[in-house]
Amino acid sequence: MDSTRTSSETFAQMNFQKETTEFSPSVLAAIVHGCVIKVVPTYRYIESTATHRSLSLTTEVDQILKSKFVVSTLFATTQKILTPNSPASKLIDEMRKKRALPDVISIDASTNFQFIFYSIPSMLENFYVANSNLSVSVDDMTQQFEDASFIEAAQAEFTRNTLIEKEPSLRAFDEVNGMIDEIKLMTNTGFKVCKLPHEDLLNSWENIVLGTRMKRSILQCCKTIINSNKVGLEPGNFLIFEGMPGTGKTSLAKALFQKLAVGGQKLETHVPAIFLEFAAGEIFSRYFGESPKKLSSLLSSVEELSLHHPSSLVFLLIDELETIATYRLKRFSNLVIIATTNIISIIDSAVVDRTVRVFKFNSPSVTEIEQVLKMCLNRVKLDKGDLTESEFSSSLQQIASYCHQNGFSCRRVSKLPSTAVGNLLEECNMTGPLYIYDAIIEIAKLYHTENMLRNFKIRPRQLVSIRGLATTADPAANPNRHHGGLKDQDRIFQNLYGNYGHDLKSAQKMGDWYKTKEIILKGDKWIIDEMKKSGLRGRGGAGFPSGLKWSFMNPPGWEKNPGPRYLVVNADEGEPGTCKDREIIRKDPHKLVEGCLLAGRAMNATAAYIYIRGEFYNETVILQNAINEAYKAGLIGKNACGSGYDFDIYVHRGMGAYVCGEETALIESIEGKAGKPRLKPPFPAGVGLFGRPTTVANVETVSVAPTILRRGGEWFDALGRERNSGTKLFCISGHVNEPCTVEEEMSIPLKELLEKHCGGIKGGWDNLLGVVPGGSSVPIMPKETCDTVLMDYDALRDVGSGLGTAAVIVMNKQTDVIRAIQRFAHFYKHESCGQCTPCREGTTWLQRMMDRFQTGQATEREIDMIFELTKEIEGHTICALGDAAAWPVQGLIKSFRPVMVDRINEYQKKHADLGPVQYGGWVDGGKVKDGVVVDNPIPHGH
Secondary structure (H helix, E strand, C coil): CCCCCCHHHHHHCCCCCCCCCCCCHHHHHHHHCCCECCCCCCCCCCCCCCCCCCCCCCHHHHHHCCEEEEHHHHHHHHHHHCCCCCHHHHHHHHHHHCCCCCCEEEECCCCCHHHHHHHHHHHHHHHHHHCCCCCCCCCCHHHHHHCHHHHHHHHHHHHHHHCCCCHHHHHHHHHHHHHHHHHHHHCCCCCEEEEECCHHHCCHHHHCCCCHHHHHHHHHHHHHHHHHHHCCCCCCCEEEEEECCCCCHHHHHHHHHHHHHCCCCCCCCCCCEEEEEEEHHHHCCCCCCHHHHHHHHHHHHHHHHHHHCCCCEEEEEEECHHHCCCCCCCCCCCEEEEEEECCHHHCCHHHHHCCCEEEEECCCCHHHHHHHHHHHHHHCCCECCCCCHHHHHHHHHHHHHHHHHCCCCHHHHHHHHHHHHHHHHHHCCCCCCCEHHHHHHHHHHHCCCHHHCCCCCCCHHHHHHCCCCCCCCCCCCCCCCCCCCCCHHHCCCCCCCCCCCCCHHHHHHCCCCCCHHHHHHCCHHHHHHHHHHHCCECCCCCCCEHHHHHHCCCCCCHHHCCCCCEEEEEECCCCCCCCHHHHHHHHCHHHHHHHHHHHHHHHCCCEEEEEECCCCHHHHHHHHHHHHHHHHCCCCEEEECCCCEEEEEEEEECCCCHHHHCHHHHHHHHCCCCCCCCCCCCCCCCCCHHHCCEEEEEHHHHHHHHHHHHHCHHHHHCCEECCEECEEEEEEEECECCCEEEEEECCCEHHHHHHHHCCCECCCHHHEEEEEECECCCCCEEHHHHCCCECCHHHHHHCCCCCCCCEEEEEECCCCHHHHHHHHHHHHHHHCCCCCHHHHHHHHHHHHHHHHHHHCCCCCHHHHHHHHHHHHHCCCCCCCHHHHHHHHHHHHHHHHHHHHHHHHHHHHHHCHHHCCCCCCCCCECCECCCCCCCCCCCCCCC
């Protein structure tokens, strides 16, 4: 056997049989309770992992058997029976102060209690010798430890502390072990089974951060259930914990069962118990009738266990109750059931009525979040250094306040310290001790809130942790991070307004092609890692993390697949309202060319194809000239930039099809086929252009890469909010005083963006009707939303719209919003490739119905009809064009339904003499057709 293997690992692999072997009580306890005794004074119990009390040990096992006693228990036992202020007691106090207590004492099967106890004076003597400045005498200490009555008292106290009881307790453990075996045989399903008390739940009840009153109420309720059932009363045995995900429902339930199992008021000191858990959502089967059968089997087994083992407690935890809340369990005096749910409103009221009580778990308060942070920071055992307690508390309060404002759950908060420490170890490569203020700064940095720690004293290592983050706003000056007001030194597209030339010489003056060779030589992994650090998300509309996407072409062993590999740049900009890529190619073409080279190096591509919209003739000429200059200067082509890397760039003009903006349709078009999207999988990263690995990226995404790689991913990540990093080109058109394309920081408020860069809304802000924030494919937002919304992916998604291509189309109150959306419907009908039936037929009907709504020749019930039509299109097509056609109409209905109703009523009043409008058809020439069923007839004169 491998002698390096731990005792618990070795013990767990042995097949024991019941036989009788004589051991001293302490060693027997060590064997019964799984080789590692863990004593918690609060609970006063030991976790048992072995399956039998008596073991037959072979010679080989006897040689390797080791058991570890918690030394603190031995010392606590010793000090409890020592004379107060005796030399030995003083030495133990000194050892505690200096943290000199050893962790474990190793023993073998022949060890007796006296031998273990004798190790204490020897440790005290060693400590005394090592600390000769102590004013403690140890002359009589050894003699005291050898006194028989003292040993007897110590053994009795140790027995009480570790709950090593006589036969009844051991029989109880055997009964629980048998129950576990029994339930595993009874049901081969999704139960998680363990006996309580359990090692993994040590101190769990005390560590749960929840209001004291709430915890006390829940605990008392469960005790009442158990004690009432014992005397024949039937208050019920079923509780429900309701709350949002991450509020601690499941964790509290497990901790509660542990607390009940180790005893409490009016309960036995130590109750043998079994804990069963299953997630209701996991039992469902795709086969008809299987799910109810599995559920019935699971819950029937619980009832049989409760019936056959009345002296043991059975705890059942049902997660996701809302998925199965139809089964009624019988009541047993030893059965306690707790169910958790996120949505109690959908549970049958009959089920809720059968519960003893429903406990609602709310989002954690600032104080509770602070407690969680403090507890988790203490677990990772960081050095406090010179950090004062007031600084520690103040910084945690600020972070907790931020977490509370942004709706963080306790689960999410609990992960922050470990994530922060992991980042520190990886990014800073620290070899010395980690300090707690490092972790606090890193936690703040995770959510770009390091500026809120404005009163936090800066220390040398903190300066390393937040290096490169000072280019946005002064952290000390602004406690609440405001996004926007991009500084000139942080602008990537410095020639956006054509102040300089677009030739190579002008580009190099602006910093393009600087140290490109060094970046290439750093290799593909470094480039991808920097892009991941930057947090850049695709700027074409989907917002997929760019660093992750670029890594897909480099799976393990990609070198074994020789041949060409391609980067394809999507410059087929056809989204109504979008003109950012066109501006980049017009004014900064070398950023795109250099970006192609560096992105290609990250993917180990051999060539790039830039697919440009056919109508962009002048832009094509400018781009081709830039490529020719780069070839002539040796920046691309064979041995690009002198790096030894070969890379070519080709320009391919499209023919104006909007659908070719979809990556696989674009690939089909380059190959000379009709521009129709492919079914996926296979994905382009595996089988793309000409059947080779390919990555398709947007012009803006590729163009910002060189600046990110030169200045570092952390610089880019410091701009904007978490998950919404960096700068963005916004194309602003419509009813603003000065339409423009502008580069701004992500997460800038929409109102600030329009007033700062466009001179505001025509007629003033109060004259605003609505804004389409991301091109024609995203839902329109009403003014009420525009007042406060931030311009980034997550904020716009939260209000039911999207950033898309960041083409901001502004409409004031003089706009016919129905006609605007009708034009979008015509556009998508015209651009559908016709491959998918929902898109081909759906866009046709969207166009026809929107024509009717625009004139008012419709009925009110058709509003719901067209909304249902958009739902049938959305998500049912190969590409996203169907979604793009559906979302503008959905946004119109959600935000401007009253306008549609008014238009219909206005038309009906104006043309009441022609009779009612026909449902689903046309009013032909102002005359009602015969034979058409009238829907909701309108009496003449109304």
